[in-house]
Structures are given as structure tokens and as C-alpha cells.
Amino acid sequence: MRAALLLLPLLLAACEKEPKFEDRYDKATKEIEARAKAMDADIAAADKAAKDAGEEAPKPLPPEAPAPNAPTSSGE
Numbered sequence: 001m002r003a004a005l006l007l008l009p010l011l012l013a014a015c016e017k018e019p020k021f022e023d024r025y026d027k028a029t030k031e032i033e034a035r036a037k038a039m040d041a042d043i044a045a046a047d048k049a050a051k052d053a054g055e056e057a058p059k060p061l062p063p064e065a066p067a068p069n070a071p072t073s074s075g076e
Contacts, residue, residue: 019027
């Protein structure tokens with residue numbers, strides 16, 4: 001009987017409600033936006049430092065080459 005009385009508060013504490021989907025979504029959205037802003041700030045700072053150091057802007061990538069076509073099968 002004593003064990004049941006001691007376990008009752010633990011069971012009630014374990015039955016805490018889980019957050020709703022909307023709450024979890026909002027929290028994740030805020031975290032992602034904060035990370036994106038921090039990354040943008042880091043990139044801007046790195047670009048400014050490179051410009052101040054006299055480095056050129058990175059060259060653009062060359063255009064993509066067309067995908068090679070496989071030779072046709074002889075049917076054998």
C-alpha cells in the first residue's frame with residue numbers, strides 16, 4: 001500500500017501533456033529562422049573581410065555540360 005502511495009506522484013508527473021504539433025512547429029520554425037539569420041550574418045562578415053583584404057569576388061561556375069547519351073543498343 002505504501003508503495004502505491006509513493007508511486008502515485010511519480011505516475012502523475014510522468015503523465016505530463018505533450019506539446020501540440022503547432023507549438024512544436026512554431027518552435028522549430030523560430031530556431032530555423034534564427035540559424036538562417038546567423039548564417040547570413042556570418043557570410044556577410046566573411047564577404048566584407050575578404051573585400052577589405054583586397055580579395056576578388058569568387059568567379060562564377062562554368063555552365064553545365066550536357067549529359068552524355070549512351071550508345072544505342074545493337075539488340076544482342
